[in-house]
Structure formats: C-alpha cells, structure tokens
Amino acid sequence: MIQLTNRDPYCLRATLTTLCADTLAAHEILGFLSPSARCFCRKCMVTRAQFRANMNVVAERRTKETFEAHAAQATIPGNSTLTGVKKGCPLHLSTAFDATKDAVFDIFHDLLEGVAHWVVSLALRSFILKDKYFTLSDFNGRISAFNYGVPDIKNKPSANFSEDSLKGSKLKQTGSQMWCLIRVFGFLVANVPEDDKNLKLVNLLQSILLIVFAEAIRPDDITKLERLIEEHHRLFQELHVNNTVNVFDEDENDFGAGRQQIGRRQRVMYKEVKVHARNKLHHMTHLPEEIRDHGNLVRFWCARYEARHQIFSRYGSVCCNFINIVKSMAQMHQLSSLSGLLKTSFRAEDIELQDPLKMPLMSSDHSEILIASGVDPTSIVQAVQAVAIAGETYRSGLFVVINASAPNFALIQNLYFINDKVYLVVVPWRTVSFKCRYCAYEVECEASTHPIVVRHDALGQHGALGPWNPWSKRTVYVAPRTIIF
Ligand SMILES: [Zn+2]
Numbered sequence: 001m002i003q004l005t006n007r008d009p010y011c012l013r014a015t016l017t018t019l020c021a022d023t024l025a026a027h028e029i030l031g032f033l034s035p036s037a038r039c040f041c042r043k044c045m046v047t048r049a050q051f052r053a054n055m056n057v058v059a060e061r062r063t064k065e066t067f068e069a070h071a072a073q074a075t076i077p078g079n080s081t082l083t084g085v086k087k088g089c090p091l092h093l094s095t096a097f098d099a100t101k102d103a104v105f106d107i108f109h110d111l112l113e114g115v116a117h118w119v120v121s122l123a124l125r126s127f128i129l130k131d132k133y134f135t136l137s138d139f140n141g142r143i144s145a146f147n148y149g150v151p152d153i154k155n156k157p158s159a160n161f162s163e164d165s166l167k168g169s170k171l172k173q174t175g176s177q178m179w180c181l182i183r184v185f186g187f188l189v190a191n192v193p194e195d196d197k198n199l200k201l202v203n204l205l206q207s208i209l210l211i212v213f214a215e216a217i218r219p220d221d222i223t224k225l226e227r228l229i230e231e232h233h234r235l236f237q238e239l240h241v242n243n244t245v246n247v248f249d250e251d252e253n254d255f256g257a258g259r260q261q262i263g264r265r266q267r268v269m270y271k272e273v274k275v276h277a278r279n280k281l282h283h284m285t286h287l288p289e290e291i292r293d294h295g296n297l298v299r300f301w302c303a304r305y306e307a308r309h310q311i312f313s314r315y316g317s318v319c320c321n322f323i324n325i326v327k328s329m330a331q332m333h334q335l336s337s338l339s340g341l342l343k344t345s346f347r348a349e350d351i352e353l354q355d356p357l358k359m360p361l362m363s364s365d366h367s368e369i370l371i372a373s374g375v376d377p378t379s380i381v382q383a384v385q386a387v388a389i390a391g392e393t394y395r396s397g398l399f400v401v402i403n404a405s406a407p408n409f410a411l412i413q414n415l416y417f418i419n420d421k422v423y424l425v426v427v428p429w430r431t432v433s434f435k436c437r438y439c440a441y442e443v444e445c446e447a448s449t450h451p452i453v454v455r456h457d458a459l460g461q462h463g464a465l466g467p468w469n470p471w472s473k474r475t476v477y478v479a480p481r482t483i484i485f
Pocket of ligand 1: 041042043044045046058059282286
C-alpha cells in the first residue's frame with residue numbers, strides 16, 4: 001500500500017512486460033542454451049543448418065506452452081540440444097511474461113556491435129584488396145579529414161583501420177562510432193561505383209538503421225523494413241556466405257573442431273574469404289514483428305545501460321579507492337543522483353543558451369521578420385550563439401527540418417530566445433533528391449530565397465544536422481539519423 005499526504009492510501013500493482021538484455025544474458029536468464037547451440041533462436045525453432053542454407057528462414061514460432069513443455073523435458077539427455085531450452089524460466093512466475101515473446105532483441109548489440117562491423121569490414125575488404133579503389137591509409141585519412149559537423153563530431157570514428165580490419169570481424173569502434181561510420185560510409189567511399197554490390201549492402205543496412213532507430217514508425221515503415229531485411233540478407237548470402245570456409249566460427253563451439261584447418265585455409269584463400277551467417281543476422285529477421293509487438297525498439301536498447309558504465313568508470317578514476325569499490329560506487333552514485341535532483345527542473349525541454357546578448361527587439365538585425373512571425377515589437381530578445389534543447393544543439397551553419405513530409409531543410413543563420421521560446425532565422429534550401437548511395441538528401445541553395453523565422457516547437461523534426469560533402473566533391477547533403485515524416 002502507498003500512503004501519500006492528504007490522500008487515501010492506494011495499492012499500486014506492477015507487472016513485468018519486457019526484458020532488455022544482450023543475447024548471452026537473455027539466454028541465461030530465460031533458460032535457453034547458449035547462443036552457440038544448434039537451436040540458437042529464442043523466438044523460433046530454426047536450426048543453425050537451416051539458417052546457413054537460407055538466411056531469411058524463420059522456423060516454427062516458439063510459444064509459452066511449447067517452451068514450458070521443452071523445459072519439462074530438458075532433463076532427458078539430448079532433448080536440450082533438439083529444443084534449445086535448458087531449464088524453466090523463473091520470470092514466468094510473473095504470469096503475464098512470456099519468455100518467447102517479451103525478451104526483445106537488443107538492436108544496439110545486434111546491429112551496432114555486430115552486423116554493422118561485418119558489413120563495413122567486408123565492404124572495405126572488397127574495395128581495398130579486390131577492386132583497389134583506395135588504400136587503407138587513404139581510408140584512414142578520409143576518416144580523419146571528413147567534416148562531421150558539430151552534432152556528430154563527438155561520435156567521429158577512429159582512424160585505426162589496419163589489415164586486421166579487413167577480415168570480416170569486429171572493428172575497433174564503439175557502438176556510437178559505428179552508427180556514425182555507417183551514416184558517413186558512402187561519403188568516405190565516394191569514388192566507388194554506385195552499382196557496386198558491397199556498397200549496395202551497406203546502403204541496405206543504412207536504410208534498415210534509419211527505420212529501426214527511429215523514435216516514431218508507421219505501419220508502412222515496418223512493411224518496408226521486412227523487405228529491406230530480406231533484400232539485405234539475400235545480398236549478404238550472395239556476396240559473403242559459403243559453407244566451406246568460415247571466419248566467424250570463433251564463438252560457435254559446436255563447429256570449433258575445424259578451427260585450425262579453417263585458419264590455414266583462410267590464409268591461403270586470403271582474397272576469397274567467405275563467411276557463415278551468424279545469430280545476429282537471424283535476429284534481424286524478427287525485428288519487424290518485435291516492433292509490431294512492443295513498439296520502437298530504440299526504447300529498449302542496451303545503449304542506455306552501457307552509457308551507465310562510463311559514469312561508473314569515471315567515478316572509479318576520481319575515487320581511486322578500490323577497497324570495496326561496489327560500496328564506493330553506490331555512495332557516489334547516490335550523491336550524484338541527489339545533486340541532479342536538486343538541480344533539475346524536470347522540464348521535458350531544458351534549454352541552455354550559449355553567449356546570450358540581451359537587446360530590445362527593434363535593435364536586433366531581424367526585427368522585421370521576427371515581428372512578421374508574431375513576436376511582440378516591445379519584447380526584449382536574447383541573441384544567442386548556440387542553444388541546446390533536450391540534448392540537441394542548434395547553431396548557425398547547421399540544417400534543420402522545417403517540413404517533415406517533403407522533407408524540406410533550412411540552414412540556420414541566427415538564433416533568438418524570446419519569452420521562453422527559441423526562434424531560428426533560417427534560409428530554406430531546395431531538396432533535390434534522396435541519394436541511396438549516401439542515404440542522404442541532396443540539397444541546394446537558391447539565390448532568390450530569403451530568410452524566414454521558425455520557432456523550435458514548429459520544426460518538422462527535433463535536432464540539427466551538419467552539411468556533409470562526399471569525399472572530394474562539393475555537393476551538399478543532409479544525412480538524417482532516422483526516417484523523417
Ligand atoms: Zn528465430
């Protein structure tokens with residue numbers, strides 16, 4: 001019972017609806033065998049052999065009833081291998097929870113710490129070793145020199161690509177760096193022909209990420225996502241999958257016996273490396289149904305929890321006392337949370353102004369268009385260099401979406417803070433077209449266009465984007481992080 005001051009006590013009931021965890025942890029908690037098992041999927045009964053034969057296959061769906069039946073028979077020798085279930089799920093004590101449905105796949109680990117690494121690595125292998133469009137040092141130089149713009153510079157990929165990065169394995173980049181690298185990849189390899197199949201594979205993955213990472217998704221987008229994933233897997237299989245040589249077997253124990261031989265063949269067939277499909281690629285085929293069941297998966301991704309690790313490693317380096325580190329971390333976290341509570345206003349949109357300069361509206365450079373947009377002529381305005389709203393920074397030289405349905409973009413020129421509202425003076429640019437090879441909108445400035453005023457809360461999408469140019473070209477593109485509508 002919960003007792004609130006001046007109110008009758010009431011009973012608040014809660015239930016477990018969704019489990020967010022990486023694959024290894026989810027299998028352990030839910031009672032499945034490890035992800036290297038023959039039946040490796042917690043949503044369906046697909047076997048590794050079926051998946052390797054056809055990457056788009058989805059076998060008979062597991063249900064709570066079949067799971068319970070498999071768990072009851074798990075003690076019989078050999079049964080676990082056939083069903084992939086090791087034991088009963090303790091979370092089923094919460095009657096509404098279904099282990100086969102409510103443990104969503106983590107798109108952070110599956111895509112940004114898995115599939116994105118392999119696709120980029122294998123594409124670079126083809127571009128650098130086979131087609132020789134550029135060299136490794138060229139690519140590292142392009143990563144360093146690319147103009148990412150203020151919104152993305154903090155996620156700039158590391159220019160650390162070496163020959164080891166071309167083996168189809170994990171790259172030395174964090175998840176957020178990989179997201180940035182995938183978005184910028186087409187711009188870095190602008191001299192690769194548009195019809196190159198490896199570039200097409202990266203573009204398909206980019207299109208998938210645009211939908212999967214979106215905060216809002218329409219039913220049509222889910223249908224499109226299904227088609228994109230099917231196309232991506234078909235092309236991945238055509239380009240990279242071969243059942244005889246495998247560079248991805250290192251964590252698949254049931255196939256580990258041939259590893260030494262595989263290593264030898266890999267060196268011999270250096271330019272002909274083929275790979276097996278891995279679990280994370282199969283997880284992708286379940287993403288559309290998970291979005292239908294649970295909503296946007298970005299709400300459940302583990303990036304949120306991974307970000308907490310950084311906080312504790314920072315506390316650890318400040319504290320420097322490693323005796324009972326857990327207790328020290330708990331104390332420091334509590335102090336930090338309390339300090340945050342005292343400082344925070346709990347407004348959904350906390351606004352932070354940079355270098356504000358107060359003046360009467362009539363003294364500002366844009367008094368005419370501000371008045372025309374409805375601002376009271378007697379107002380006192382603050383001209384600002386930059387403004388951060390709910391984690392997104394707006395400053396001159398960045399693009400905003402002024403009309404999401406087209407979409408139309410506009411370049412920020414000036415920013416004003418008037419009566420608790422942010423006003424942006426922007427110049428609309430013409431949207432030429434969407435270019436698949438960059439996964440971005442080509443935009444161009446029209447000489448006759450005059451600045452207009454847009455209030456932040458009237459923008460087509462929250463957030464600003466830097467202008468990006470393909471390597472050694474001057475065309476301007478705006479590359480959105482997610483779908484715009
Ligand atoms: Zn499955």
